[in-house]
Amino acid sequence: MAITYATGKLSTGRPQDSRRDILLLLVLLPAIFLSGASVEKHLSVYSLAANYSVPVVQREGRDYVGLLDVLEPLGRVSAKTDGARWRLRYNNVETGFLADKNRAQVLGRDTDLGGKFLLENQRGLVPVSSLASLLPRILGGPVTLHELSDRLFVGSVGTHFTASLSSDNPPRLVFHFSAPVNPMIASEPGALHMTFKREPVVAPASPTLTFGSKGIPSASYSETNGAAVVTVNTSIPVMASFSNDGRTITVAGTAPPPNAASAGTPAANTPAAAQPATGPAPTTSNIAPATTPRYFAIVDASHGGDDHGETLSASLVEKDVTIALARSLRQELQSRGITTLVLRDADANLSVDQRAVNANADRAAIYIVLHAASSGRGVHVYTAMLPFGADDHGPFHSWSTAQHNWLAASQSTANALAGELQKRQVSVKAQAAPLRPLNNITGPAIAVEVAPQGSDVNQLLAPDYQQLVTSAVATAIASVRDQLAGAQPQQ
Amino acid sequence: MIPRHLQIAMAVLLVAALGLTIYAWHIRKSAAATPAVRVDTRPLAPPATGPMEKVLLYVAHDEDGTLRAQDAQIPMPSGRQQRAEELARALISLYLDKSSPHAIGSGAEVRSVFLVDPGVAVIDMNGAFADTHRSGVLVEELTIASLIHTVTANIPNIVKAKILIDGKERETLAGHADLSSFYDVAAVDQLASQLQGGQ
Numbered sequence: 001m002a003i004t005y006a007t008g009k010l011s012t013g014r015p016q017d018s019r020r021d022i023l024l025l026l027v028l029l030p031a032i033f034l035s036g037a038s039v040e041k042h043l044s045v046y047s048l049a050a051n052y053s054v055p056v057v058q059r060e061g062r063d064y065v066g067l068l069d070v071l072e073p074l075g076r077v078s079a080k081t082d083g084a085r086w087r088l089r090y091n092n093v094e095t096g097f098l099a100d101k102n103r104a105q106v107l108g109r110d111t112d113l114g115g116k117f118l119l120e121n122q123r124g125l126v127p128v129s130s131l132a133s134l135l136p137r138i139l140g141g142p143v144t145l146h147e148l149s150d151r152l153f154v155g156s157v158g159t160h161f162t163a164s165l166s167s168d169n170p171p172r173l174v175f176h177f178s179a180p181v182n183p184m185i186a187s188e189p190g191a192l193h194m195t196f197k198r199e200p201v202v203a204p205a206s207p208t209l210t211f212g213s214k215g216i217p218s219a220s221y222s223e224t225n226g227a228a229v230v231t232v233n234t235s236i237p238v239m240a241s242f243s244n245d246g247r248t249i250t251v252a253g254t255a256p257p258p259n260a261a262s263a264g265t266p267a268a269n270t271p272a273a274a275q276p277a278t279g280p281a282p283t284t285s286n287i288a289p290a291t292t293p294r295y296f297a298i299v300d301a302s303h304g305g306d307d308h309g310e311t312l313s314a315s316l317v318e319k320d321v322t323i324a325l326a327r328s329l330r331q332e333l334q335s336r337g338i339t340t341l342v343l344r345d346a347d348a349n350l351s352v353d354q355r356a357v358n359a360n361a362d363r364a365a366i367y368i369v370l371h372a373a374s375s376g377r378g379v380h381v382y383t384a385m386l387p388f389g390a391d392d393h394g395p396f397h398s399w400s401t402a403q404h405n406w407l408a409a410s411q412s413t414a415n416a417l418a419g420e421l422q423k424r425q426v427s428v429k430a431q432a433a434p435l436r437p438l439n440n441i442t443g444p445a446i447a448v449e450v451a452p453q454g455s456d457v458n459q460l461l462a463p464d465y466q467q468l469v470t471s472a473v474a475t476a477i478a479s480v481r482d483q484l485a486g487a488q489p490q491q
Numbered sequence: 492m493i494p495r496h497l498q499i500a501m502a503v504l505l506v507a508a509l510g511l512t513i514y515a516w517h518i519r520k521s522a523a524a525t526p527a528v529r530v531d532t533r534p535l536a537p538p539a540t541g542p543m544e545k546v547l548l549y550v551a552h553d554e555d556g557t558l559r560a561q562d563a564q565i566p567m568p569s570g571r572q573q574r575a576e577e578l579a580r581a582l583i584s585l586y587l588d589k590s591s592p593h594a595i596g597s598g599a600e601v602r603s604v605f606l607v608d609p610g611v612a613v614i615d616m617n618g619a620f621a622d623t624h625r626s627g628v629l630v631e632e633l634t635i636a637s638l639i640h641t642v643t644a645n646i647p648n649i650v651k652a653k654i655l656i657d658g659k660e661r662e663t664l665a666g667h668a669d670l671s672s673f674y675d676v677a678a679v680d681q682l683a684s685q686l687q688g689g690q
Binding site: 385439 | 553556625626627628629630632635650651663666667668669671672673674675678679681682685686
C-alpha cells in the first residue's frame with residue numbers, strides 16, 4: 001500500500017521522473033524490507049468456552065490468522081491438505097479452501113473471503129476481515145469482529161459497564177461491570193489506565209464520559225491491539241479498589257484522607273501521581289501522624305503486572321498465588337475485626353519503593369507482604385535483614401534502614417505467627433531475609449513465603465491450604481493486636 | 492539527460508544497497524533464531540596455584556533450608572584477594588555439581604573478588620549466575636548467605652560485602668534477595684548461625 005501511494009504521488013509521466021521514481025523506490029526498499037518484522041499482533045477471541053488470543057501475521061499487506069488456531073479452543077476441529085486443497089472439519093461442518101483463491105466452500109455454499117486463502121506448511125491462513133462472514137456459518141451463531149482493534153466476540157459474551165461519580169470529597173468514580181474483571185492498572189500523572197486483555201469488555205454508549213468534577217473530570221474508552229482500555233482523567237492522586245467479587249472498581253481521590261469510619265472498604269491501590277517515581281526521600285518516624293491510620297493491617301501481594309515472580313509450574317506464576325493469598329488473608333483479618341488494605345488487588349505493576357511509600361503513608365500497625373515458592377516446604381516468616389547502615393540525619397532516617405527502630409516489634413510478630421502455624425501442624429521457620437521493601441517500612445513489617453507442604457505445587461492454589469495459612473496469620477495478628485497498636489519505635 | 496557515468500555509479504550503489512539489505516535481513520533472521528539466554532561456559536580465570544589448604548565452605552541445603560559447614564581441600568594462593576576468589580570459586584563449583592544440595596544454573600562463575608580497605612569485599616559474579624538462578628526468597632537467600640559467609644568466615648576483617656553481576660549493580664538476584672545495598676557482615680553471620688541451627 002505504501003509503495004503504491006508513494007509512486008502515485010511522485011510520478012508526473014515524464015521518462016526522467018519515472019526513472020527517478022524507480023531509483024527512489026529502490027532506495028526505499030531496504031527500509032521497507034527491514035520494517036517487515038513489526039510489532040507482533042494478536043487477535044483476542046472471547047467466547048463462552050474460553051477467552052484466548054491467536055497470532056496475527058502480515059501477508060500481502062493484510063492481516064491473516066490461522067483458521068485452525070481460531071477454531072481449536074471452540075470445538076472439535078481437524079484439517080487435511082490435498083495438494084492446493086485444504087479441508088477443515090469443525091464439529092459436523094465441512095469446509096473447503098483452495099490455495100490463492102478468494103472463495104471458500106462452507107456447507108456446500110460459496111463464501112467470499114475478501115482476500116486470498118493462503119496455505120503455508122499445511123497451515124490454512126485466512127484474512128482477519130473474513131472471520132466476520134466465515135465464522136457465523138462455521139459456528140452457526142453470531143460473531144462480532146472489531147477489526148481495527150483485533151477483537152473477536154463469539155456469541156453474546158460482551159461485558160458491559162456503567163460509570164457514576166459520587167459527590168463525595170474527594171470524588172469517587174464507581175464502575176459497575178456485568179461480569180467480574182481483573183484489569184492491569186497503571187497510572188501516570190493526570191491519568192489512570194485500566195487495560196482489559198482477557199475480558200470481553202465492550203464500549204459504553206459514548207466512548208467519552210464527562211462528570212463535571214474538577215478532581216475526576218472525565219473517562220474514556222478505547223480499543224487497541226486486542227485489548228480494551230478505560231482511561232480515567234484526574235487532577236488529583238487516585239487509588240483504584242475492587243469489590244463485589246471484581247464486578248465493581250472504585251477510583252477514588254486520596255486526599256484529604258478519609259476518617260477511620262470509612263476504613264472498612266477493602267481496597268486495592270495503585271501508585272498515585274503524587275508518589276515519587278524514583279529515589280524516595282528519607283523517612284521520619286518521629287513526626288506524629290497527622291491523621292488516624294485508616295487501616296490496621298496492610299497486606300501486600302508481591303510481584304504483579306510484568307513481574308511474574310517465580311514460575312511455579314507451566315500454568316502457575318507467583319503473582320497469581322500471592323493475590324489469592326492476599327484476598328484470603330484480608331477476609332480472615334476482617335472477620336476478626338481488623339481493618340485491612342490489600343496493597344495490590346489487581347494485576348498491576350508496583351515497585352518496591354512504591355509499596356513502601358504507600359505502606360508508610362498509611363501508618364498501619366502491621367505490614368505483611370506475601371510470597372509463594374515451589375521449594376522450601378511449608379511457611380517461612382521473614383523480618384528485615386538490614387543492609388550495612390547509612391547514616392541518619394537528625395529526625396530523618398536512612399531509606400535503606402528505615403525499619404531499624406521497628407525491628408524488635410516485627411520479630412515479635414513473626415514469632416507469634418510462627419507459634420500459631422506450629423500449633424496448626426504447619427512446618428514453619430522464622431528468620432531474617434534481605435528482602436525489600438521490609439527494610440524501608442517505618443512500622444512492624446513481616447514477609448510470609450508460602451510453599452507447598454509436599455512436592456505438589458498445586459497445593460498453593462487449594463482453598464483449604466490457603467485458608468489454613470491465612471487464618472493462622474490472622475489469628476496471630478489478632479493475638480498481638482494490642483502490642484502492635486501501641487508499638488513505638490525503639491531508639 | 493543524466494550523464495552515463497552517473498547512471499552507472501547510481502546503479503552500482505543501488506546494487507550495493509540491495510545486497511546489504513539482503514545481508515541485513517539474513518543477519519536479522521539468524522539473530523531471531525538464536526536463543527535469548529546464551530550461557531557462556533568458558534572459564535573466566537586460570538586454575539589457581541598454591542599449596543592445598545583445608546578451608547570451611549558454608550554449603551546451602553535446599554531440602555531443609557539450612558547452611559552446613561563442610562571441609563574442603565583447595566589450592567590457596569598467598570594473596571588475600573586471590574584467596575577470597577578461590578573460596579568463592581570452590582563454593583560455586585560445588586553448586587554446579589549435579590549432585591549438589593543447592594543447584595545453581597550452569598555457566599555461573601565468579602569473575603573476581605575485590606577487597607578494599609577498610610573491610611569491604613566486592614564479589615563480582617557473571618551474568619549466568621543471576622540469569623539462571625532459581626527464584627524464591629529462601630533459595631536466593633541461601634545462595635547469598637553461603638557465598639558471603641564462606642568468604643568472610645575464612646578471610647578476617649571484612650565488615651561489609653556487595654555482590655555485583657557482570658561488574659554492575661543489580662536490584663535483586665532473581666526477583667527477591669536484595670543486591671542493591673552492601674550486606675552487613677555481622678548480620679550475615681547472624682543469619683548464617685540461624686540457618687545452621689535450622690530454626
